[in-house]
Amino acid sequence: EQQAMAHRLYTLVFPMDEQNGRVLLGMKKRGFGRDKLNGFGGKVEVNETIAEGAARELAEESGLEAKSMKQCGLLMFYFENDPVAMEVHVFLVHKYEGTAVESDEMRPQWFGIHDMPFKQMWADDSLWWPYVLKEQKFVGQFWFKADQVTVTREKLSAVDSL
Numbered sequence: 269e270q271q272a273m274a275h276r277l278y279t280l281v282f283p284m285d286e287q288n289g290r291v292l293l294g295m296k297k298r299g300f301g302r303d304k305l306n307g308f309g310g311k312v313e314v315n316e317t318i319a320e321g322a323a324r325e326l327a328e329e330s331g332l333e334a335k336s337m338k339q340c341g342l343l344m345f346y347f348e349n350d351p352v353a354m355e356v357h358v359f360l361v362h363k364y365e366g367t368a369v370e371s372d373e374m375r376p377q378w379f380g381i382h383d384m385p386f387k388q389m390w391a392d393d394s395l396w397w398p399y400v401l402k403e404q405k406f407v408g409q410f411w412f413k414a415d416q417v418t419v420t421r422e423k424l425s426a427v428d429s430l
């Protein structure tokens with residue numbers, strides 16, 4: 269029988285400007301995923317819920333305060349030679365307060381939702397972003413080589429609830 273793999277909880281948050289059809293991404297300046305554009309997020313801490321962690325990371329990294337947040341996806345990432353999987357809870361923020369500001373970790377920039385800079389993003393993003401555009405919830409599993417670029421296996425599907 270197969271045993272559940274050890275995993276660690278993360279959040280990934282995309283602030284949406286629906287009026288202008290834009291999404292806020294951040295250029296990661298340090299740490300894991302450095303020099304990639306991504307949503308905002310990080311590890312969930314022990315004394316917070318996943319949603320609280322998502323809002324906290326968004327505020328820390330972008331300066332935006334979430335006023336309404338919805339989970340849109342659940343992603344599992346497995347890296348070659350890493351026994352701990354990443355369980356990433358993906359959220360969309362449609363209402364927020366504040367203005368995006370650069371932080372130590374992220375340089376925020378708005379992009380058209382139909383004009384995403386996938387070449388500068390993680391390889392999985394171009395695969396599941398179409399679900400976001402269709403307002404369809406999704407779950408995905410992606411197996412990466414240690415190079416953090418090559419996806420060797422993927423599973424992705426639409427779900428009714430998360």
Ligand code: 6OG
Pocket residue numbers: 278279280281299300301306307308309310311345354356390391392393412
């Ligand atoms: P910190 O190390 O900054 O948290 N993340 C990924 N995001 C995408 N789109 N694809 C991946 O493919 C990712 N792996 C990790 C989750 C890491 C942040 O990076 C996201 C967190 O928001 C492998 O604390």
